[in-house]
Each structure stands twice: as C-alpha cells, then as structure tokens.
Amino acid sequence: MSRRTEGADGTAEGTAADSALEAEFDTVAAWTERAVDELGADHAIPAACRGSGRPADLAWLAEGLDLHGDDRFLDAGSGLGGPTAWLAREHAPSWTGPAVLAEPMAHAAAASRRLFGLPATAAWTEHLPLPDDAVDAAWCLGVLDTTGDERALLTELHRVLRPGGRLGLLVLVARGELSEEPAGNSFPTDDSLHHDLATTGFRVLDRLDASSLPDAPADWARRAEAVDAVVARDHGDHPDFREADRQQEILGRLMAAKEVVTVLVRARTC
Ligand SMILES: C[S@@+](CC[C@H](N)C(=O)[O-])C[C@H]1O[C@@H](n2cnc3c(N)ncnc32)[C@H](O)[C@@H]1O
Numbered sequence: 001m002s003r004r005t006e007g008a009d010g011t012a013e014g015t016a017a018d019s020a021l022e023a024e025f026d027t028v029a030a031w032t033e034r035a036v037d038e039l040g041a042d043h044a045i046p047a048a049c050r051g052s053g054r055p056a057d058l059a060w061l062a063e064g065l066d067l068h069g070d071d072r073f074l075d076a077g078s079g080l081g082g083p084t085a086w087l088a089r090e091h092a093p094s095w096t097g098p099a100v101l102a103e104p105m106a107h108a109a110a111a112s113r114r115l116f117g118l119p120a121t122a123a124w125t126e127h128l129p130l131p132d133d134a135v136d137a138a139w140c141l142g143v144l145d146t147t148g149d150e151r152a153l154l155t156e157l158h159r160v161l162r163p164g165g166r167l168g169l170l171v172l173v174a175r176g177e178l179s180e181e182p183a184g185n186s187f188p189t190d191d192s193l194h195h196d197l198a199t200t201g202f203r204v205l206d207r208l209d210a211s212s213l214p215d216a217p218a219d220w221a222r223r224a225e226a227v228d229a230v231v232a233r234d235h236g237d238h239p240d241f242r243e244a245d246r247q248q249e250i251l252g253r254l255m256a257a258k259e260v261v262t263v264l265v266r267a268r269t270c
Contacts, residue, residue, distance in 0.1 A: 020183035021146065022105065023240035024247055025050070028231065029080050029108035031241075033115060035230035039223075044115045045089070046220045047227035048082025051142020052170050055220060056213035057264055058086050061139055061168035064206065064266030067095040071136040076125040076157060077143030078103040081112025088118075100135065102128055126152045130160045137161075139168035145187045154200040161269045167202060169265040170210070172251075178259050182250040187260055202267040210262035 029050075036044045052058055067073060067087070075084040078101035088099065101120035103109040109120035123129055125143060138157055144150050157167060174187035188196065197204055215221070235241045254260040 018184075020243060020247055023243040025079065026105035026107045027238075027240040028244050029105060029111055031231045031235050032080060032227060033107075033111040035227045035234075036115060038230055039226055043223045043227050045082050045085050046216070046224040048080035048112070048115060049086065049224075050079045050082070051077075052083055053224070054210070054213070054216040055086065056216075057170060057210050057262070058083055059090070060208060060213060060264055061141075061170065061266065062087055062091065064168050065137040065139065065166050067091055067097065067137055069095070070097040071095060072097050072100070072134065074100045074102065074128075074130070074135040074138035074157075074160060076102050076128070076138055076140040076153075077146075078112060078118075078120050079105075079108050079142075081116050081118045081120060083139070083141055084112075084118055085116040088116075097136070100130065126156050128156055128160050132159055133162040133165075134160045135162065135165065137166040137168075139170075141168075141170040142172065144169065144193070145172040145185050148186050150188055150193070150196050151200055154196055154202065158201045158269055163269055165269045167265075167267045167269070169263075169267065171263050171265065172255075172260050173263045174260055175258060178254060179257070180250055180254065182247045182254075184247075185251070190263070193263070193265070197265070197267055201269055203270040204265060204267045206266040208264045210264050 032047050036047055078084060081101055084099050084101055099118060101112055101118055102123040102125060103120045104122060104124045106122055109122045113119040121129055125140065126149065138161055140157060144153060147153050161167060171193060172187055173193060174189055194204065251260065
C-alpha cells in the first residue's frame with residue numbers, strides 16, 4: 001500500500017506520496033476551516049465537500065443509501081465532513097440515525113467536529129475501529145484513488161457493513177493511459193473497480209458517469225470558490241499550498257481530457 005506502509009515501530013513510514021496527501025488533505029483542510037470562520041457558516045458545506053463537490057452526485061448516492069429511521073451510517077475518508085453534513089441536512093427528519101466519520105488526517109478530522117458538530121475518528125479505512133456489521137450504510141467519496149490497495153479498503157468496508165448493507169462510492173477512474181500522474185494517486189480502471197467490488201463481496205446495483213449529472217448550483221460554486229480565494233490569499237506562498245495546487249492542476253488537466261472521469265457506484269454487500 002503506497003501510503004499505509006508501517007515501520008518496525010508500527011508508525012506510518014513517510015513517503016513523497018504521504019507529503020502530497022498531507023499537504024492536500026490536512027494542511028489545506030485546516031486553512032479551509034479558518035476561511036469558513038471568516039466568510040460565514042453558510043460557506044461550510046460547499047467548502048467542505050472536497051471529493052464530491054456537487055449536490056447532484058451526493059443526491060444520487062444518497063438515494064442508493066436509502067437511509068431512514070435510526071440506520072447507522074459510516075462516512076469513510078470523511079475529509080472535512082461536508083458530505084455527511086449535507087446528508088444530515090437533506091435527510092432529516094426521516095433519517096435520525098448515528099453517523100460515524102473516519103478520516104486519517106488529524107486536522108481534517110478535528111475540523112469536521114468544529115464545523116458541523118460531527119466528530120471524526122482518526123482512522124484509515126483499511127483499519128476501521130469498528131466491530132463487524134457495525135453500520136447499515138456507508139459512503140466513501142474520492143478516497144479509493146488515494147490508496148494503493150483498493151481491495152484492502154473495500155474488504156474493510158464490507159466487514160463493517162451488515163449483510164445487505166448499502167455502499168455508495170465516488171471514484172476517480174482512469175480511462176486508458178494517463179499522460180501525467182498526480183503524486184500519490186493510483187486510479188482504478190472501470191474493470192479493476194468492478195472486479196475488486198465483486199471479489200470483496202459487493203454486488204453493484206447501479207453505476208453512473210457523474211458527467212451526466214448537473215453541475216453544482218451557481219451559489220454553491222460561488223461559496224466554494226470564495227473559500228478557495230481566502231485560502232490562496234492567506235497561504236498562496238506556502239509550499240504546501242503550492243504542492244496541493246500542483247496536484248489539483250494535474251488532476252484538472254486529466255479530467256478535462258477525460259483521461260480520468262468521476263464514476264458513482266451504488267452497491268450492496270452480498
Ligand atoms: C478527495 S478527499 C475527499 C474527502 C471527503 N470524502 C469528501 O468527499 O469531501 C479524500 C480524503 O480521503 C482521505 N484518505 C486518503 N487515503 C485514505 C484511506 N486509505 N483511508 C481513509 N481515508 C483516506 C484523505 O485524507 C482525504 O480526506
């Protein structure tokens with residue numbers, strides 16, 4: 001696993017990919033939280049949806065999760081917690097169940113509590129501190145391409161989901177040879193994703209190319225951009241900002257060229 005190798009003392013070994021991951025998902029998460037403080041709470045959800053970004057994607061996946069009553073829900077790789085905050089807002093009061101957030105980056109995990117009152121456990125999805133059959137539904141958004149071992153991650157999600165449990169995935173998928181590679185990303189292909197889901201005990205109910213869904217509403221995009229602008233204003237010279245920006249630019253080019261596309265998956269444990 002690229003980012004989950006452990007040294008003899010059990011601590012994570014540092015790699016270039018670890019630095020890129022921390023710059024993009026931890027340092028920038030802390031800066032994002034401060035920018036939301038400045039701009040106002042109505043900026044929090046758009047700014048804190050870092051992997052999905054768009055309400056239409058979240059709504060399509062949420063429909064597959066079919067949350068109701070006191071269903072137990074897991075957000076694996078929850079980042080700043082924006083998607084779960086959106087889910088709780090959109091699906092209350094018909095869903096009132098507990099949400100467990102798990103996110104390995106310490107600043108991001110702490111920020112989800114401060115921004116949304118959603119405490120996150122600091123954990124990698126490959127090693128969730130949950131018993132078997134702990135949740136009825138889970139989603140994992142924008143995470144699979146940041147682990148070198150998709151199968152380990154899916155196996156662990158399968159373990160913590162109850163039999164028949166629902167899974168929503170947002171996955172960046174490579175369509176053929178890539179002209180460049182962002183540090184620390186390892187994009188599955190459609191075939192490898194399908195194969196890994198089947199091998200780890202998931203039945204795919206539906207999948208969708210996210211480009212067929214509408215873009216984020218202008219107001220949502222404006223708020224996310226305003227937060228990004230404050231982060232750039234305050235930290236644009238910082239090496240972590242430049243590193244995260246470089247990775248985002250590479251990803252942006254790959255997506256514009258459709259070498260990498262966003263795929264949404266609704267699946268069930270079988
Ligand atoms: C693109 S962000 C998406 C965050 C959030 N899911 C969202 O949609 O806003 C990817 C997140 O996955 C986390 N991550 C990376 N590798 C992970 C792993 N192996 N297990 C769990 N989370 C991981 C990162 O720290 C980061 O917060």
